[in-house]
Amino acid sequence: MPDLILPEPIAAYFAADTRSPEAVALCFSTDATVKDEGLTHTGVAAIKAWKAAASAQYTYTAQPLALERRDGFEVVTSRVVGNFPGSPVDLRYRFRLERGLIASLEIGA
Template identity: 35%
Template sequence: MSLELPSPISAYVEANARLDVDGMMRPFAADAVVLDDGGRFEGHAEIRGMLEHAAAAYKAVFTPDTFRHEQGQVVVEGPAHGDFKGSPIRFTYRFDLDGDVIKALEITA
């Protein structure tokens, strides 16, 4: 199934499929915040470190299969496959967008 995701989310997902951390970083605002696995990551340096650990090290690829708009956010759901215990795991990504950039992302399983 092909989803018509907003462009910054689509860019993030497409880069993640290639495990391209630079590409995953491009749609994030300089002051973006990511909440993942109990951690809070602010700004490009912290987010890059989290992505290098979570996505690249574990070869974690998120494959969205549904999305919706909810309370001003874009909520994207789907499985992530990779070299981690329990793979695949279904995740929910909650994106806050500001035009063509990601301002905030919360990832939950």
């Protein structure tokens, strides 16, 4: 399977995902939103806190498998494997990009 080529902010997000909450937060615009597990996190500080909490609770890896462009969004299907109920799972990451950063991200099945 050929390597998946992701837009730079999305590639940076997945690369940062295994490093640190600070690295993840740098991928987002100042007023960005993340929707995950029924909650919305707005702003860089809230996104950093969301990532820190998720990283403290679970250990996981995410491998992007596919990219589609739909209605102004970049939708990445990723296989997520870790120590959480239901692992492994394929999740959809719905990104909206603005000026080279992530403006919004919705994560769901």
